[in-house]
Amino acid sequence: MNVYEAVTSRRAVRGFTGRPVRREVLERVLAAAAWSPSGSNLQPWHVYVLTGAPLAELKRRAGERVASGDPWDEREYPMYPPELKSPYRERRSAFGRERYGALGVGRDDWEARQRAAAANWQCFGAPAALFCYIDGDMGPPQWADVGMYLQTVMLLLREEGLHSCPQMAWSVYRSTVAEVLKPPEGLVLFCGLSIGYEDVTVKHPRTGRAPLGETVTFVGDPARRLQAA
Numbered sequence: 001m002n003v004y005e006a007v008t009s010r011r012a013v014r015g016f017t018g019r020p021v022r023r024e025v026l027e028r029v030l031a032a033a034a035w036s037p038s039g040s041n042l043q044p045w046h047v048y049v050l051t052g053a054p055l056a057e058l059k060r061r062a063g064e065r066v067a068s069g070d071p072w073d074e075r076e077y078p079m080y081p082p083e084l085k086s087p088y089r090e091r092r093s094a095f096g097r098e099r100y101g102a103l104g105v106g107r108d109d110w111e112a113r114q115r116a117a118a119a120n121w122q123c124f125g126a127p128a129a130l131f132c133y134i135d136g137d138m139g140p141p142q143w144a145d146v147g148m149y150l151q152t153v154m155l156l157l158r159e160e161g162l163h164s165c166p167q168m169a170w171s172v173y174r175s176t177v178a179e180v181l182k183p184p185e186g187l188v189l190f191c192g193l194s195i196g197y198e199d200v201t202v203k204h205p206r207t208g209r210a211p212l213g214e215t216v217t218f219v220g221d222p223a224r225r226l227q228a229a
């Protein structure tokens with residue numbers, strides 16, 4: 001698989017088979033992902049990998065919280081700005097239409113949306129999950145480092161025939177995650193990453209992207225400069 005194939009075949013998979021993921025595969029992926037870049041090589045990611053009985057226990061505890069309507073933990077970071085302006089607002093709405101439309105859930109059916117979202121806390125059936133923390137005193141550049149690291153993990157997983165789903169949703173049950181993982185004081189849970197083999201019977205609409213011109217500005221004429229070189 002070349003890098004373009006890894007990038008374009010990666011997507012947020014929300015349905016996994018129970019087929020276990022071998023420990024040595026995860027170690028190979030994470031050892032390679034350690035070569036991700038970070039400002040001044042801080043490598044600000046703190047990663048916990050959960051499989052087997054501890055993951056089952058986390059899913060059980062999270063499932064209990066969901067079932068009892070237990071309120072979410074206080075946020076440690078805002079997932080989105082409080083007022084999303086254009087064009088982000090429209091992109092979020094389009095995503096919601098795609099994601100929940102595929103499940104046959106209507107725009108205003110809050111309960112059905114919540115039921116669908118609850119699958120997050122079962123890792124969409126995945127037999128492995130990674131939880132990524134960052135020190136609470138790190139700033140936006142280090143959070144960006146962590147994002148690059150996670151994308152590297154996700155691309156390497158593709159090479160191994162695996163899929164993944166990054167999940168900020170886990171941050172709302174961060175105290176439950178902490179009960180199982182027991183991270184040191186001062187770490188903030190950024191997200192979980194469910195990992196496994198795709199359940200191909202689950203319908204997956206491909207999430208679209210904005211046209212290149214909306215997000216990329218070329219300044220100068222790279223094609224002509226290339227020819228001259």
Ligand SMILES: Cc1cc2nc3c(=O)[nH]c(=O)nc-3n(C[C@H](O)[C@H](O)[C@H](O)COP(=O)(O)O)c2cc1C
Pocket residue numbers: 010011012013014095120165166167168169170191207
């Ligand atoms: C940091 C981050 C957090 C995310 N959190 C969730 C989540 O909690 N639950 C979920 O189902 N998808 C989550 N996603 C997946 C996004 O919805 C998805 O990446 C986006 O819609 C683009 O679709 P694609 O990844 O399938 O191309 C997250 C993605 C990122 C990068």
